[in-house]
Amino acid sequence: MDHFLYRNGQLHAEDVPVAEIAAAVGTPVYIYSTATLLRHFRLFDEALDWGPHLVCYAMKAASNQAILTTLAQAGAGMDVVSGGEYARARAAGVPGDRIVFSGVGKTRAEIRTALEGGIRQFNIESEPEMEAVSDIAAAVGISAPVTIRVNPDVDAKTHAKIATGKSENKFGIPIARAREVYARAAALPGLRVVGIDVHIGSQLTQLEPFRQAYRKVADLTRALREDGHDILRLDLGGGLGIPYTRSNEAPPLPTDYGQMIREELGDLGCEIEIEPGRLIVGNAGILVSQVIYHKQGEGRDFLILDAAMNDLIRPAMYDAHHDIVPVVEPDTGVEQALFDIVGPVCETGDTFARARPMPPVGPGDLVAFRSAGAYGAVMASEYNTRALVPEVLVNGDQFAVIRQRPSFDEIIKRDSIPAWL
Numbered sequence: 001m002d003h004f005l006y007r008n009g010q011l012h013a014e015d016v017p018v019a020e021i022a023a024a025v026g027t028p029v030y031i032y033s034t035a036t037l038l039r040h041f042r043l044f045d046e047a048l049d050w051g052p053h054l055v056c057y058a059m060k061a062a063s064n065q066a067i068l069t070t071l072a073q074a075g076a077g078m079d080v081v082s083g084g085e086y087a088r089a090r091a092a093g094v095p096g097d098r099i100v101f102s103g104v105g106k107t108r109a110e111i112r113t114a115l116e117g118g119i120r121q122f123n124i125e126s127e128p129e130m131e132a133v134s135d136i137a138a139a140v141g142i143s144a145p146v147t148i149r150v151n152p153d154v155d156a157k158t159h160a161k162i163a164t165g166k167s168e169n170k171f172g173i174p175i176a177r178a179r180e181v182y183a184r185a186a187a188l189p190g191l192r193v194v195g196i197d198v199h200i201g202s203q204l205t206q207l208e209p210f211r212q213a214y215r216k217v218a219d220l221t222r223a224l225r226e227d228g229h230d231i232l233r234l235d236l237g238g239g240l241g242i243p244y245t246r247s248n249e250a251p252p253l254p255t256d257y258g259q260m261i262r263e264e265l266g267d268l269g270c271e272i273e274i275e276p277g278r279l280i281v282g283n284a285g286i287l288v289s290q291v292i293y294h295k296q297g298e299g300r301d302f303l304i305l306d307a308a309m310n311d312l313i314r315p316a317m318y319d320a321h322h323d324i325v326p327v328v329e330p331d332t333g334v335e336q337a338l339f340d341i342v343g344p345v346c347e348t349g350d351t352f353a354r355a356r357p358m359p360p361v362g363p364g365d366l367v368a369f370r371s372a373g374a375y376g377a378v379m380a381s382e383y384n385t386r387a388l389v390p391e392v393l394v395n396g397d398q399f400a401v402i403r404q405r406p407s408f409d410e411i412i413k414r415d416s417i418p419a420w421l
């Protein structure tokens with residue numbers, strides 16, 4: 001469910017007509033709904049109400065300070081994967097003890113900053129990283145709370161580029177070696193083992209792969225406790241998928257996910273942590289664009305938009321589908337025509353959709369990419385020297401620009417000319 005609906009023939013973001021924002025800010029532009037963000041965060045929070053838990057928003061999905069602040073004020077923790085994200089979380093007012101640090105290649109500088117600044121736990125991804133955390137913790141005299149990310153070798157049944165829980169993926173340590181690695185962790189100075197971490201992938205549309213992974217985590221919890229480790233927390237990662245189109249079957253709801261966690265892990269007495277990203281922000285954001293041209297090609301028609309792959313790379317990178325709808329509500333029963341919907345960038349990959357049925361839209365009309373909130377603006381670039389796409393946050397009948405579109409002057413001034421030129 002989201003808060004982007006047609007009202008009086010116009011697509012609205014909550015109570016604000018999308019066309020009004022486009023007129024004020026220009027296009028392309030990302031628009032987020034506060035109500036949708038908070039609704040999704042609360043769904044997860046309530047789904048785990050049966051026991052102690054913390055929902056750590058995986059901020060790599062959308063990391064604008066205004067989004068982080070909205071979620072932080074609602075009580076969210078954060079899952080960060082870089083020193084930059086750690087700095088963002090702290091700047092949004094998230095205390096260190098609500099931040100978990102994930103990621104396969106934490107640098108020594110990042111580890112040190114998080115340790116000194118305060119961190120709930122490091123999710124350790126490898127033995128060399130474990131040694132680095134131990135070294136630094138011992139050197140600065142602060143004990144480092146750690147979980148170890150185990151790779152359960154289950155098939156997440158998602159796109160290969162976002163599956164992380166198979167043995168051939170770079171993530172975590174093989175679950176079969178976990179007891180050995182935990183024994184090493186317990187012997188190293190500076191580390192305090194607090195739990196287990198697992199994350200098997202993104203955009204999962206079934207509960208079964210999660211269930212398989214969590215069952216393995218439950219067995220491992222018992223085994224590690226027998227070995228004398230304190231397993232107090234289970235970090236179960238993120239990955240629950242969202243409906244990208246209304247025509248497919250919807251993925252499981254957070255409520256069902258929470259219930260499944262309870263069934264598999266509820267009797268272990270652990271604090272549950274989850275790291276949802278996409279499900280919190282995905283349907284809370286749209287990308288609004290204007291049609292520049294309708295070009296008639298040979299055997300196909302192109303709609304050329306002012307948004308491109310540099311603004312939303314998901315179709316090019318993951319073959320992702322986004323519903324694309326006109327901002328002015330089409331009449332019911334209107335005849336649709338097939339279009340290839342593309343951006344102006346000089347790459348064939350700059351194609352958002354092929355042979356997509358669309359109601360009549362033409363030059364000057366606005367269209368909205370639905371479900372664009374996650375892995376949208378955060379992956380945007382200035383390729384083709386197209387200004388970094390701006391972001392707007394709506395709350396009821398108010399909206400605010402939360403990231404300005406830079407001017408060409410600002411873009412050019414970021415470079416510097418060496419003295420010899």
Ligand SMILES: *Cc1c(COP(=O)(O)O)cnc(C)c1O
Nearest residue numbers: 058102202238239275276277278
């Ligand atoms: C990307 C990621 C997440 C979030 O995944 P979503 O599919 O956006 O929910 C959570 N945890 C880790 C470790 C990740 O890498």
